[in-house]
Amino acid sequence: xxxxxxxxxxxxxxxxxxxxxxxxxxxxxxxxxxxxxxxxxxxxxxxxxxxxxxxxxx
Amino acid sequence: xxxxxxxxxxxxxxxxxxxxxxxxxxxxxxxxxxxxxxxxxxxxxxxxxxxxxxxxxxxxxxxxxxxxxxxxxxxxxxxxxxxxxxxxxxxxxxxxxxxxxxxxxxxxxxxxxxxxxxxxxxxxxxxxxxxxxxxxxxxxxxxxxxxxxxxxxxxxxxxxxxxxxxxxxxxxxxxxxxxxxxxxxxxxxxxxxxxxxxxxxxxxxxxxxxxxxxxxxxxxxxxxxxxxxxxxxxxxxxxxxxxxxxxxxxxxxxxxxxxxxxxxxxxxxxxxxxxxxxxxxxxxxxxxxxxxxxxxxxxxxxxxxxxxxxxxxxxxxxxxxxxxxxxxxxxxxxxxxxxxxxxxxxxxxxxxxxxxxxxxxxxxxxxxxxxxxxxxxxxxxxxxxxx
Numbered sequence: 001x002x003x004x005x006x007x008x009x010x011x012x013x014x015x016x017x018x019x020x021x022x023x024x025x026x027x028x029x030x031x032x033x034x035x036x037x038x039x040x041x042x043x044x045x046x047x048x049x050x051x052x053x054x055x056x057x058x
Numbered sequence: 059x060x061x062x063x064x065x066x067x068x069x070x071x072x073x074x075x076x077x078x079x080x081x082x083x084x085x086x087x088x089x090x091x092x093x094x095x096x097x098x099x100x101x102x103x104x105x106x107x108x109x110x111x112x113x114x115x116x117x118x119x120x121x122x123x124x125x126x127x128x129x130x131x132x133x134x135x136x137x138x139x140x141x142x143x144x145x146x147x148x149x150x151x152x153x154x155x156x157x158x159x160x161x162x163x164x165x166x167x168x169x170x171x172x173x174x175x176x177x178x179x180x181x182x183x184x185x186x187x188x189x190x191x192x193x194x195x196x197x198x199x200x201x202x203x204x205x206x207x208x209x210x211x212x213x214x215x216x217x218x219x220x221x222x223x224x225x226x227x228x229x230x231x232x233x234x235x236x237x238x239x240x241x242x243x244x245x246x247x248x249x250x251x252x253x254x255x256x257x258x259x260x261x262x263x264x265x266x267x268x269x270x271x272x273x274x275x276x277x278x279x280x281x282x283x284x285x286x287x288x289x290x291x292x293x294x295x296x297x298x299x300x301x302x303x304x305x306x307x308x309x310x311x312x313x314x315x316x317x318x319x320x321x322x323x324x325x326x327x328x329x330x331x332x333x334x335x336x337x338x339x340x341x342x343x344x345x346x347x348x349x350x351x352x353x354x355x356x357x358x359x360x361x362x363x364x365x366x367x368x369x370x371x372x373x374x375x376x377x378x379x380x381x382x383x384x385x386x387x388x389x390x391x392x393x394x395x396x397x398x399x400x401x402x403x404x405x406x407x408x409x410x411x412x413x414x415x416x417x418x419x420x421x422x423x424x425x426x427x428x429x430x431x432x433x434x435x436x437x438x439x440x441x442x443x444x445x
């Protein structure tokens with residue numbers, strides 16, 4: 001057992017996901033996911049806007 | 059138009075129940091102010107804020123947001139087709155805020171000290187001071203915004219003319235104040251990151267509270283309009299009845315867009331804090347009930363309702379949204395607060411706390427009925443037609 005007892009924080013239980021050791025890695029991971037979600041929202045929103053407004057009379 | 063005050067109390071089941079609740083509430087009020095807060099509540103050192111903050115204050119302020127939303131839509135964005143909805147929304151907001159302040163007395167006690175934080179001992183580094191100052195100023199603004207209706211009733215033409223000239227300034231001031239205190243109510247909970255469950259705790263809590271207040275306000279205008287149509291139909295004039303469907307459709311569409319935006323920023327909040335792993339837990343399930351059942355579902359119902367011009371669907375969505383706002387504020391202030399405590403130390407309101415909250419809501423509805431029965435709220439005064 002290590003004296004410092006430093007172990008990586010696993011963000012999920014599944015195998016194959018990246019381990020997070022530092023703040024830098026945490027930010028890279030969470031920001032990466034956030035940017036992907038925001039990309040999805042940017043694609044979704046115009047379609048939603050069209051759905052809302054395409055039957056407007058005025 | 060006569061200035062006579064009229065309020066007939068007929069022995070209908072609704073009035074009888076209202077009377078019983080008011081009598082019960084008065085008794086509880088006497089107990090609260092003579093025996094102390096401990097005699098009527100289940101509050102303790104772990105849970106100093108309970109139902110009166112979670113429901114009367116947080117839900118009251120959020121659901122009274124219809125005032126700033128409607129007046130901003132009409133006077134700032136120039137959507138005059140919503141003009142008939144402004145007065146009922148302003149009155150609801152004014153009564154909502156007035157009763158928030160009234161309800162706060164039950165929690166804080168010593169009502170004669172209410173002006174202290176504003177005029178005597180300002181805690182300028184405290185969020186509560188900011189909330190208090192904003193609510194104090196906003197209640198004053200709402201009173202002035204509402205006053206033309208009372209002045210028309212009383213025949214004070216000159217003063218009404220002066221107040222009407224202030225409409226735009228008051229509306230802008232109201233929007234600024236609402237932005238500040240709606241978000242600050244969320245920010246209050248940022249002081250307790252270890253007590254609030256991570257699914258509800260976020261650095262973006264102020265943003266969540268402010269954005270959710272927008273669609274809470276719009277939904278409340280739709281919900282209240284539905285009730286007014288059912289029970290106060292005879293008080294409405296032709297303009298009000300003609301514009302009512304347009305208000306429902308327009309507000310439904312706006313609420314849908316804002317709610318979808320709110321849903322997405324909540325997901326972004328999950329991603330930023332990397333809280334995904336909480337979702338497959340019991341708390342996660344409850345969080346998803348709130349997010350899918352009371353945010354996404356009404357947002358889509360609003361979208362379908364406004365696209366299909368189906369008023370019924372929009373009204374169902376408004377009810378779901380109002381319930382969702384109550385659920386969210388309950389979750390943040392009570393359910394997910396102190397989530398780590400053992401069951402024996404968790405808070406559940408006493409029947410007297412619930413009774414006082416019901417009393418305050420009933421009192422608000424009664425005063426709304428008295429005002430709408432006398433003053434030109436749901437109709438335009440014939441001597442002051444604007445169109």
